[in-house]
Amino acid sequence: MSRSRFLVEVPASLREAHARYSGEAGRAWAARLPALADQWLGEWGLTPEGAVACGAVALVVPVRRRDGTAAVLKLQPVDEETRGEPAALRAWDGAGAVRLLEHDPASGTMLLERLDASRSLGSVPDAEEALRLLSARLAQLSSVPAPPGLRRLEEIAADLLRRAPAARGRVGDPASRGLLDGCAGALAEVLPDGAGDRLLHWDLHYDNVLAPLPGGSRPAEWLAIDPKPLAGDPAFELLPALHNRWGEVVAGGDVARAVLRRFDLMTEVLGLERRRAVAWTLARVLQSVLWEVEAGVTAPSAHVRADRRVAEVLRARRAG
Numbered sequence: 001m002s003r004s005r006f007l008v009e010v011p012a013s014l015r016e017a018h019a020r021y022s023g024e025a026g027r028a029w030a031a032r033l034p035a036l037a038d039q040w041l042g043e044w045g046l047t048p049e050g051a052v053a054c055g056a057v058a059l060v061v062p063v064r065r066r067d068g069t070a071a072v073l074k075l076q077p078v079d080e081e082t083r084g085e086p087a088a089l090r091a092w093d094g095a096g097a098v099r100l101l102e103h104d105p106a107s108g109t110m111l112l113e114r115l116d117a118s119r120s121l122g123s124v125p126d127a128e129e130a131l132r133l134l135s136a137r138l139a140q141l142s143s144v145p146a147p148p149g150l151r152r153l154e155e156i157a158a159d160l161l162r163r164a165p166a167a168r169g170r171v172g173d174p175a176s177r178g179l180l181d182g183c184a185g186a187l188a189e190v191l192p193d194g195a196g197d198r199l200l201h202w203d204l205h206y207d208n209v210l211a212p213l214p215g216g217s218r219p220a221e222w223l224a225i226d227p228k229p230l231a232g233d234p235a236f237e238l239l240p241a242l243h244n245r246w247g248e249v250v251a252g253g254d255v256a257r258a259v260l261r262r263f264d265l266m267t268e269v270l271g272l273e274r275r276r277a278v279a280w281t282l283a284r285v286l287q288s289v290l291w292e293v294e295a296g297v298t299a300p301s302a303h304v305r306a307d308r309r310v311a312e313v314l315r316a317r318r319a320g
Contacts, residue, residue, distance in 0.1 A: 008037040008061060014054040022077075029077050033059055036075055040109045044102055046073060053117065055226070057082065062114060070114040070213060071101060078108040081228040084150045086110060088229035091147045091199055096140040097224040098210075115210040115223055122206035127248045130206055131262060133222055134241050135269035138204055138234065141224060142270070146199040146231030153232025154195035157187055160286050167293040176289075179308060182315050183286035190279035196233030203228050205240040235272050235280035238263065239288075242281070243306035259313040278314045285311040 010033045018026030037059070041048060046063040049070075053060045058076035065071055076082050089100035094113075102111035124130040164184040168177050201208075201224055208226050212218035242262050249258040267277045285307045292304055300308070 008034045008048075008052055008059070010034065010059065011052070011054050014056075014059060017056045018077075026077075033075060036107060036109065037061055037073065040073060040075075040104065040107075040111075043104075044073075044111055046071070046111070058226075063111075065101075070216075072112050072114050074110045074112055076108055078105075080151065082108060084229040085227055087147045087149060088199055088201075088227045091144050092141060092224075095144075096137050096221075097201075097227070112225075113218075114213055115225065116213050117210060119211040120207045121209040121222060122245070124206075127245055128265070130245070131241060131265055132269065134204065134206060134209055135266045137209055137222055137224055138201070138237050138241075138266070139270045141201055141204070142198040142234035142237065144199045146197055146229070150199075151230040152195070153200070153230055153236055154191070156230065156232075156287075157191050157195055157283060160184070160283065160290060161188060161191070163290055163294070164286065167290050170293055176293075179311055180286065180289065183282040183289070183311060186279040186315075186318065187283040187286060190276055190283070193276075194233075196236075197231050198234050200230050200232050200234065200237055201227040202230055202237070203240055204237060205244040207244075233276075233280055234270055235267075235277040236284055237270075238266050238277060238281050239284040239307065239310065241266060242310050243303050246302070246306045249306075255309060256313045256316070259310055260317065263314070275318070278318050281314055282311055282318075 010030055015027070015030040018030045020026070022029070040046070041061075041063065045066040048061055049064050050062040052062075058074050061073040061075075063071050063073050086100055086103045086105075089097060093099070098115060099113040100110060101113060103109070121130045121134055124133070161184060164180055168180045171177055171180065203226060204224055209222045209224055211222060212220065242259060249255055249262075252258045263277070263281070264274070267274050288304050288307050292300055
């Protein structure tokens with residue numbers, strides 16, 4: 001007997017995000033999602049269970065496998081950022097990260113173990129405890145050598161330096177030009193010493209670290225999801241944790257002290273040389289600022305505003 005078709009309803013926010021970033025190609029990909037989901041539910045013998053979820057890129061369908069195991073079907077386009085995710089998850093093999101169960105290279109579709117989406121490090125009330133847990137996870141993940149074929153930080157960094165002069169010419173205020181100059185200068189200083197060969201997550205913030213399902217076979221540890229992997233220096237990994245939960249930084253009344261406390265805790269847990277970590281974090285700020293300048297954004301996002309403040313604090317330490 002043939003199985004019933006499952007027609008997924010694609011959230012409007014996901015359709016709009018792909019149309020905004022990829023135009024007609026993004027709209028076409030979102031339109032194909034219901035058929036793609038139905039195809040892989042059938043191919044892998046999956047039964048949908050519960051409401052679908054999405055971020056800005058991927059659609060996630062909770063499912064059960066034939067043996068009753070809980071999993072999620074993740075559908076996302078194959079591009080520069082997403083292409084390396086399966087290779088990274090295989091390299092980590094469940095140690096500190098969600099486990100990859102199945103993968104279709106042509107469509108980018110993945111079957112992943114299901115974690116508890118209601119419990120992330122963002123829900124841990126003690127900010128310092130959350131940061132220590134996240135830093136420990138970063139240390140674990142970046143202890144693994146990067147597999148072949150991933151984007152390389154060395155190439156990304158060289159590209160940032162090539163793009164910085166043109167971006168500088170597009171900003172009118174001296175503070176923004178000084179920010180670009182300072183971040184590019186720090187990167188130019190550190191890049192000749194090498195950009196590393198560790199497996200980096202690139203986007204490890206508090207909401208990208210989830211708990212296992214209650215009562216499952218996993219030990220009670222926190223697990224990373226949604227890597228945008230590259231090969232490089234772990235010092236390039238710090239900024240997402242520095243600018244997330246930013247309200248807690250501001251609420252303390254001394255932003256510089258709070259930023260340095262976070263930075264010092266992370267470099268201690270990861271065993272990083274602090275001057276080098278400052279330079280690579282400024283390189284990460286350069287990357288986020290370049291994206292907005294090149295896109296013609298006139299009002300910086302909340303994260304980029306936080307990044308600018310982080311850069312001010314770290315540049316002051318670097319100069320001191």
